[in-house]
Amino acid sequence: MRAGEGSSGTAGRVAAAARRMLSAKAEQFTESVIREMTRLAMKYDAVNLAQGYPDFAAPAEVKEAARQAISDDINQYAITWGAKELRDAIARKFERVQGVRVDPEREITVCCGTTEAMIATMMALINPGDESIIFEPFYENYGPDVILSGATPRFVPLRPPDWTFDRDELARAFGPNTKAIILNTPSNPTGKVFSREELEFIRDLCVRWSAFAVTDEIYEHIIYDGAMHISMASLDGMRDRTVTISGLSKTYSVTGWRVGWAIAPPEASVSIRKVHDFLTVGAPAPLQQAGAQALELPSSYYQKLAESYQTKRDRMLGILTGAGFQCFKPQGAYYIMTDISRFGYPDDISFARFLVEKAGIAVVPGSSFYDDPASGARQVRFTFCKKESTLAAAAEKLSKLHPA
Numbered sequence: 001m002r003a004g005e006g007s008s009g010t011a012g013r014v015a016a017a018a019r020r021m022l023s024a025k026a027e028q029f030t031e032s033v034i035r036e037m038t039r040l041a042m043k044y045d046a047v048n049l050a051q052g053y054p055d056f057a058a059p060a061e062v063k064e065a066a067r068q069a070i071s072d073d074i075n076q077y078a079i080t081w082g083a084k085e086l087r088d089a090i091a092r093k094f095e096r097v098q099g100v101r102v103d104p105e106r107e108i109t110v111c112c113g114t115t116e117a118m119i120a121t122m123m124a125l126i127n128p129g130d131e132s133i134i135f136e137p138f139y140e141n142y143g144p145d146v147i148l149s150g151a152t153p154r155f156v157p158l159r160p161p162d163w164t165f166d167r168d169e170l171a172r173a174f175g176p177n178t179k180a181i182i183l184n185t186p187s188n189p190t191g192k193v194f195s196r197e198e199l200e201f202i203r204d205l206c207v208r209w210s211a212f213a214v215t216d217e218i219y220e221h222i223i224y225d226g227a228m229h230i231s232m233a234s235l236d237g238m239r240d241r242t243v244t245i246s247g248l249s250k251t252y253s254v255t256g257w258r259v260g261w262a263i264a265p266p267e268a269s270v271s272i273r274k275v276h277d278f279l280t281v282g283a284p285a286p287l288q289q290a291g292a293q294a295l296e297l298p299s300s301y302y303q304k305l306a307e308s309y310q311t312k313r314d315r316m317l318g319i320l321t322g323a324g325f326q327c328f329k330p331q332g333a334y335y336i337m338t339d340i341s342r343f344g345y346p347d348d349i350s351f352a353r354f355l356v357e358k359a360g361i362a363v364v365p366g367s368s369f370y371d372d373p374a375s376g377a378r379q380v381r382f383t384f385c386k387k388e389s390t391l392a393a394a395a396e397k398l399s400k401l402h403p404a
Contacts, residue, residue: 028147033368034140037352041362046355047394049382050362052188052334054253056387059301062252065293069286078285081273082110082261086288089295090261097220098231100239106266109273110288112280114218114247114260115141120279121214121243121262122149122180124271130179135165137337137369137376139188139216151179155371160328160337163192167201174205180212181205183232186219189337189369189381191330193227196235203235212268213238217246218260219333221302224310227331233263240265243272248287250334250385251305252294257287309334309384312391316384319395324403334385337366339378344404347377355380360397 037050048055057063081087087104095101102108111117118141126132126149133154134142146153154173158165174181181202185194194202206213213232220229233242247260260283262272316336320327326339345351348365355361366379384391 028144034364037356037362037364040356044356044360044362046360046362047390047397048362049384049386049394050364052250052383052385053255054385055390056253058253059294059297061297062254062290062294065290066257066286069289072289074286074289076285078110078282078288080277080282081269082108082283083285083288083292085292086110086259086295087261089292090263093295094231094244094263098234100231100234102263103266107263107269109262109264109269109276110283111260111262111276112283113249113258114216114245116258116276116280117245117247117260117262118142118182118214118216119145119148120272120276121245121264121268122146122151124268124275125149125212125214125243126151126179129177131175131177132179133170133173133181133211135183135187136371137189137366137379138182139184140368142182142184143371146182152177153371154178157375158187158190158192160190160339163187163190163328165198170202171205174209174211176209178209178211180214182214182216184216186223186227186229186330186332188219188333189335189364189366190328191333191335191337193223193229193331196228196230199230199232199235203232203238206241207237210241212241212243214243215245217244218250220246221251221305222309222334223306223332224313225331229332243268248291248294251302252291253385254287257284257291259283259287259291312384312386315388315391316382316394319391319398320382323398323401334383336382336384337379338382340380341378342403343401348380352380359401361394 034051041048087108090108091102091104122145128150130151131154132146132151135158136155156165156170156173215232223229231244232238233244244263248257249255264272317327324342328337340351348367352363352365355363364381366376367373370376
């Protein structure tokens with residue numbers, strides 16, 4: 001120890017040395033707050049309304065298809081960018097639902113969930129010095145995805161109660177360094193479904209600045225009150241500058257299967273496939289086979305899915321409003337953002353801690369969905385993709401809350 005140097009000085013040098021050995025990128029974001037809240041829910045035996053996974057059964061025919069695929073020994077590597085049967089099914093469904101014809105041999109990459117599809121896409125598109133635009137509040141993966149891919153994020157706020165954006169503000173976010181805008185519709189955490197008019201405005205900015213639209217459409221079939229999901233790739237001028245990301249998880253209640261995909265123009269798909277290959281090699285082969293059958297379910301399945309979730313949404317809105325929350329009614333997905341001002345807590349973190357430890361309810365602090373945590377300090381997110389017994393248990397616990 002040098003003269004005059006205490007233990008704190010030594011610790012500081014050790015910490016600085018450790019930082020130099022690690023990636024500076026990983027220091028720019030935290031671990032997943034959503035997954036942390038699930039761990040806390042398990043610790044305190046709380047009702048988990050934080051993480052967005054259904055606690056009810058997946059469709060019987062989808063599960064049987066997976067069992068059959070395993071029995072048929074479809075248990076080895078599929079083609080790196082996806083089993084042909086699944087890619088063909090994705091292409092058929094995209095044309096059937098959105099009217100966009102794609103080449104399954106050149107424009108579809110199957111990944112280990114939409115999470116991997118997103119990071120593979122960003123790493124395939126981004127160069128150092130590029131910028132990527134993100135609407136906030138945003139699903140918590142998007143910020144780290146942009147940072148890990150080497151871009152600089154530019155955040156544009158969506159403002160409650162309708163989660164609208166200021167068009168001048170968005171236009172100012174675009175510029176010569178803009179490589180992509182990440183668009184999530186229907187949105188997690190807000191439930192916003194972007195309108196055709198909004199998408200066309202974003203389209204015009206992408207065309208003007210030669211930017212990609214990277215669209216996360218995993219909740220495409222979970223929409224309410226007559227809202228319509230429109231894929232950006234279906235708009236004039238966007239077929240060759242859109243990467244459409246979706247997957248099996250939410251539509252078929254199989255979040256643990258990890259099968260997603262990216263639909264992109266051929267040149268972009270070449271890069272996405274290379275990155276995907278060295279990230280994960282490939283998604284689970286028997287589950288891809290089952291996914292191919294799931295995508296052929298009739299339109300009545302998707303209608304019933306939306307109707308079922310609308311019933312759950314309305315049930316949850318009633319529970320939360322009765323407990324004293326101000327709710328922002330979602331148009332899609334299966335989350336409700338709420339304002340917690342009436343409860344008198346200093347911020348979302350302390351309130352979420354109280355809920356999980358004392359009230360027995362796990363939620364996600366709103367600050368985890370913003371670049372500046374202060375922007376979400378009066379919000380928490382609930383999910384309602386749960387069976388009735390879970391919602392009833394949540395109602396009983398939340399009925400004991402007392403707004404200040």
